[in-house]
Amino acid sequence: MNDMISLNKYGAVTAPFEITIQRKLPGPIERIWDYLTDSDLRRQWLASGVMPETPGDTFELVWRNDELTDQPEERPEGFPQEQRMTSEIVAFEAPHRLVFTWPPSGKVSIELKPIGTDVLLTLIHSHISDRRNMTMVGAGWHMHLDILAAKANGYKPEPFWKGWLRLREEYERLIPE
Numbered sequence: 054m055n056d057m058i059s060l061n062k063y064g065a066v067t068a069p070f071e072i073t074i075q076r077k078l079p080g081p082i083e084r085i086w087d088y089l090t091d092s093d094l095r096r097q098w099l100a101s102g103v104m105p106e107t108p109g110d111t112f113e114l115v116w117r118n119d120e121l122t123d124q125p126e127e128r129p130e131g132f133p134q135e136q137r138m139t140s141e142i143v144a145f146e147a148p149h150r151l152v153f154t155w156p157p158s159g160k161v162s163i164e165l166k167p168i169g170t171d172v173l174l175t176l177i178h179s180h181i182s183d184r185r186n187m188t189m190v191g192a193g194w195h196m197h198l199d200i201l202a203a204k205a206n207g208y209k210p211e212p213f214w215k216g217w218l219r220l221r222e223e224y225e226r227l228i229p230e
Contacts, residue, residue, distance in 0.1 A: 064191045066228060071179040072191045076198050078172045078205045082165050085172045086148035088201060089163060097121070098201040100136075104153075106145045112153075114138045121200055121213045128214055158182065174198070187228050192220035 064074035078085050088094045092101045098121065100114040116136040119128060128134070143152035143160065152162045155178065162177045176194060181187045196217045203210035 062195075063223070063227060064195060066187070067177070068179065070181040070183070070187060071177060072181065072187060072194065073175065073177045074191075074194050074198060075176070076174045076202050077168070078174055078202055080167060080170050080172045082148045082167045082172050085165055085174065085205065088205065089151055089165075090145075090147070097204055099197045100138075104145075105142055106147075108142050108144060111139055111141045114140060118213045118217075121197075122210050124212045126212045126214050129218060155180075174201075184228060184230065188221055188224040191224040191228065192217050195220050195224070 061075070064072040067073040088098065090104050092103050095101060095104075096115075096117075100116040102112050102114045104112050114137070116138075117134065118132075118136075119126075119134060138156060140156065141154045143154060144150055144162075145152075148165060150162070150164050152160065155161050159178060159180045159182075162179070164175045166173045166175070176198065178190055178194060181190055196211075196213060199216065200210040200213065202208075
């Protein structure tokens with residue numbers, strides 16, 4: 054991937070059933086690494102859960118998307134207040150690379166690269182089951198990373214569900230049949 058040459062706010066289909074999303078975030082790299090690996094910081098933009106550093110170890114991610122922004126909003130039908138998933142660490146190379154499983158068969162790789170005083174975050178979610186899930190996953194990562202960018206920059210993020218619903222429609226148009 055070319056470093057920030059084609060940085061786009063949307064994810065791109067980079068292989069069959071794979072989405073890549075990049076974000077430029079304010080450094081230093083250790084600060085962004087903490088947002089990825091520290092449960093309390095990760096809870097502010099994605100999901101809580103104590104993350105082990107040893108490949109092969111498992112951990113639980115706990116999503117409470119209603120708590121990501123302080124504006125009350127209605128959750129879409131079919132989404133629980135809390136969602137849990139057990140994952141396994143594949144790689145933990147502080148502060149540059151984090152890889153974990155996304156059951157049942159997916160994998161998430163996040164790489165951080167310092168670019169001056171900023172950090173280029175590249176997220177690759179691979180082995181997504183089908184196109185429908187690609188639109189859901191693309192919209193989800195997009196919205197979660199937008200919240201991370203807002204938090205890292207000291208801005209107030211857009212309400213999660215409102216943004217996710219809008220993005221799901223956009224990814225429905227963007228992801229090829």
